[in-house]
Amino acid sequence: MENNPHLRTVNVTRYISPLREGGSLPALAEADDDFKYVLKFKGAGHGVKALIAELIGGEIARVLKLQIPELVYANLDEAFGRTEADEEIQDLLQGSQGLNLALHFLSGAINYDPVVTVVDAKLASQIVWLDAFITNVDRTFRNTNMLVWHKELWLIDHGACLYFHHSWSNWEKHARSPFALIKDHVLLPQASMLQEADTLFKSILTPDKLQSIVNLIPLEWLEWQETDESPEAIREVYLQFLLTRLTYSEIFINEAQNARETLI
Template identity: 75%
Template sequence: MYKDLYLLKINGMSNDAFKLRRVNVMRYITPLREGGSLPALADADDDFKYVIKFRGAGHGSKALIADLIGGEIARFLGFKVPEIVFAHLDEAFGRTEGDEEIQDLLKGSQGLNLGLHFLSGAINYDPVVTEIDPETASRIVWLDAYLTNIDRTFRNTNMLSWHNELWLIDHGASLYFHHSWINWEKTAKTSFAFIKDHVLLPQASELEKANSELKKKLTPEVLEDIVNLIPEDWLIWEGADESPAEIREVYLKFLKIRLTHSEIFTKQAQDARESLI
């Protein structure tokens, strides 16, 4: 029943493929300390639970931007991704929190944050227990090479099994070029050496097919619609010379350029796989 309610909710968004809902966070339930960014499980005013990624954490709004872009590109390409929402924190939220670290995090995260629908009962994907078919594995490896996602490894697969289906989560470590913001055009045309550590690389025997099929789907219009989802206040960076509009344009150009040169990172992934098998 839980799954039916969730799917009914997201299916109702079919006419607004690139429009995210906004919810208000009502109750902080518990921190999820798997990573350094201190995401948390929380209740929202739509009576659903969400994993909240906070703009006041480690990499700030850049991690939220990567999660948003990566998650929505993955969803558009047909992967199962928990619904992403904008999660609003009122300025009074968290004042009663006893943990000072968490209280500071919440104070620094007032306004819009990112929420992923909580998949109750989901379990982490275990490559030892479950083997993914070559086509799916190749598509996921291609996606992560395109997004320069360094965080889908044996150590941290960032995939869940929920109701016997594979779901992709947590793309916050993608698009790492934005942490230096130097020579981004050159970076867009490079291979992706970290793909050698991808948990699904051994099964990814159809990378050329994945490149051919997925590249065609990501039209400039689709990429622009996804990048336009980024809230403007997530693009106001301390010390940045560019305006929010200029920063948004860099994200869009990076994605377009990288897609145009997809054969570079596709070959890198193929070569890395050959060295494993």
């Protein structure tokens, strides 16, 4: 897959079924390119912020050459969903007109089971590093958010990362946080090469790379009613958060290493 961040845009043509595993009620849908997607709606609980987190977290993973399904912008026409019988789903579709986000559906993939699938130290360390960097609370034993597809490990569901943006205050403090919740990461016991992952990933995630990822956020996702900040000012905060977190990566690396020592 292409390493430079770039997203295609598809038009959703068919709502197939809701995926009720998560609270945001994503759906399996089909688009005008005849592919199936897991569709994430901007009209769901956390709104566009969950889509921004999904976009940034997913594209950072891709730049780091971790396996993640293709992300696409998914356009919902205003007429879409009018015939949907379920009122909750109809409201969700009507509230999500315009640009949403979707992940390519990996047909036949199975949920990662740590008892069944062994992940080597290098890959485990790289995934733990990623999740500590983007403050992803959602890769635990209870909810691994990883799939095994064609005998490879694929990362999904980054909508819960970058949770600082739900309060949108004191982002500088959040950027330097140790991220104590890394202690619950499903791959932490195997992550014995965090320092190596840190060295490699800091060489890959240049300011230009992070800027290009943040630039992918559509303008309409940055027009927030709860703040007077301009879309460009909001975009800049995301970039500075990531740059600061990268600069002070030893803070979250030390936290992860200390948490790991209590497990092994």
